[in-house]
Structure formats: structure tokens, C-alpha cells
Amino acid sequence: MKYGIIGTGNMGSMLTHAFISSGAVRANNIAIYNRTPAKAQELKNEFSELAIAPSIKELGNTSDIIFICVKPHHYEAVIEDLTLSSSQCLVSITSPVSVADLEKAVSSQVVRIVPSITNRAHAGVSLFTFGDNITEAFKKELLSTFEFFSKPVEIEEEHIRVASDIVSCGPAFLGFLIENMIDSAHKIGGISEDKATVLMEEMIIGLAALLDKKIYSFPELIKKVTVKGGVTGEGLVALEENIDDAFLAMYQATHYKHYRDKLSIKL
Numbered sequence: 001m002k003y004g005i006i007g008t009g010n011m012g013s014m015l016t017h018a019f020i021s022s023g024a025v026r027a028n029n030i031a032i033y034n035r036t037p038a039k040a041q042e043l044k045n046e047f048s049e050l051a052i053a054p055s056i057k058e059l060g061n062t063s064d065i066i067f068i069c070v071k072p073h074h075y076e077a078v079i080e081d082l083t084l085s086s087s088q089c090l091v092s093i094t095s096p097v098s099v100a101d102l103e104k105a106v107s108s109q110v111v112r113i114v115p116s117i118t119n120r121a122h123a124g125v126s127l128f129t130f131g132d133n134i135t136e137a138f139k140k141e142l143l144s145t146f147e148f149f150s151k152p153v154e155i156e157e158e159h160i161r162v163a164s165d166i167v168s169c170g171p172a173f174l175g176f177l178i179e180n181m182i183d184s185a186h187k188i189g190g191i192s193e194d195k196a197t198v199l200m201e202e203m204i205i206g207l208a209a210l211l212d213k214k215i216y217s218f219p220e221l222i223k224k225v226t227v228k229g230g231v232t233g234e235g236l237v238a239l240e241e242n243i244d245d246a247f248l249a250m251y252q253a254t255h256y257k258h259y260r261d262k263l264s265i266k267l
């Protein structure tokens, strides 16, 4: 199978790295194209067997599976340049473009796969929504490819925003909260930010290992750590009183942005 990647920014280059470093796709089976050619060249400097396509059209003509990895409002221009057939598969990686709208806009088979930055470390989830016309062969190919570096999970169109908030935006949201916890440790306890960061990183890696090995669920973890009459309980009460509806507000903000993006994207 020949893979084509349009847009080699954060996600296009992350996917190229993950395909090659996990052994899922060989570099000589991948063609890339980016509007700013220097960005595509940077990837080719790392993986010399990658092909740089001269245009979006040419990439479309020579690939079986084409990934669009540009920002949502650039989808229309990219799709205009592609002439695809029913024996090809177009993959969108962005949530505001629905699979149904993509199917109306192109003649190829269609899938949406929302990745996560965590896939770069061959971990985390990739969210799959298949179009109605997808063949078993492409389904199998894409699921087995993404299994090399992620846990593919099928997701219904109506749940894509919350699912993507957890899987794809989650690293940024939790990263932000963790930075706040480090900063507060420095302010309250006088520990250096560097030292607090090292402690935090090791705690998170340990927490992930507990989850990975299925030793404890989240409720079990909270119960085990909260010693009766101890400090964790006091800290949890303070958190509960101060966290308020922070996460509800966050989900509302992402849903509203998603809704506005959907209204403004015309394919």
C-alpha cells in the first residue's frame, strides 16, 4: 500500500514518524507534501527514503491511502486539488469535518482517524470513524497499521468532540494542570521548579505504569492513597472546593469552538 500525507506540521510529521519508527509502514511507501516545502524536506532529511510529491494532485494520483493533516479551514482547498477514485481511501484527522460531509465531497472511500500526540511514543488511542462505503480491506489495513503505535477505538460521530477532548487535547489540558501543580509546589514549599518537575514526571510515569498493569482503577487509587485522618483527604477537600466546574467549562468551550468550526467549513 502506498501512503500519502498532505501537511507535515505537528500531526503529519508525528504520523510519518510513528508509521516508520513502529515498523507499520516503510519509508519508501510514503509520499509527503507540505505547502511550505522546507517542512517536508526536514522530514526527508530524517528519512531519506520518503518521497516528496511535487503537488497535492500528484500525491493523490500515486497513493492508495491519503491523509489530510492540515487545519480544518484548509480542508476545502486541499480537497479541491485531489481527484480520487473509489479504489482509494481518504483519511481525515480532524474532528469538525464529519465523515458524512467528506463522503459527499469526494469519490473515494472515507475514514476519520483522530490521532494523539501520545502516538509518537507508540502509546495512547487513535479514534476511528468509518464512512459507509469503506471496504473490509481498507478497514483491516488501517486498523492493523495503527495498532503498531496506538490503541484504535471506534467512535460514533456524536461523541467525537468529547472523545477527542480526552484523547487528543488531553495531553495539553493535563499538562497545563500539572504545570500549575509544579508552580504551586514552588510557591508554597520553596522547592525548585526543576526538582518539582523531575518528581512530577516520575510520579506520572509511575501512575501510568499502575494503570497500564491494571493494578488499580482511579477510584481504587484514590482510596488507597487517602489514609484515614491523613493529609491527602484534606488536600482533596480543598481541591473539590476550588475546582468548581472547571472541566464542564472546558468541555463547553471546546464544543462551542467545534460548532463554530463546523458552521464555517464548506467542502
Ligand SMILES: NC(=O)C1=CN([C@@H]2O[C@H](COP(=O)(O)OP(=O)(O)OC[C@H]3O[C@@H](n4cnc5c(N)ncnc54)[C@H](O)[C@@H]3O)[C@@H](O)[C@H]2O)C=CC1
Binding pocket: 006, 007, 008, 009, 010, 011, 012, 033, 034, 035, 036, 039, 056, 069, 070, 071, 072, 074, 077, 078, 093, 094, 095, 114, 115, 116, 117, 168
Ligand atoms: N495537534 C494535535 O495534537 C492534533 C491535531 N489534529 C488535527 O490535525 C490537523 C493539523 O494540526 P497540526 O498538525 O497541529 O497543525 P500544523 O499547523 O502544525 O500543521 C499543518 C500543516 O499543514 C500545512 N498546510 C496548510 N495548508 C496546506 C495545503 N494547502 N497543502 C499542504 N500543506 C498545507 C502547513 O504548512 C502545516 O505544515 C488539524 O486539523 C487538527 O485538528 C488532530 C489530533 C491531534
Ligand SMILES: O=C(O)[C@@H]1CCC=N1
Binding pocket: 164, 168, 169
Ligand atoms: O487544538 C486542536 O484543534 C487540535 C484538535 C485535537 C487536538 N488538537
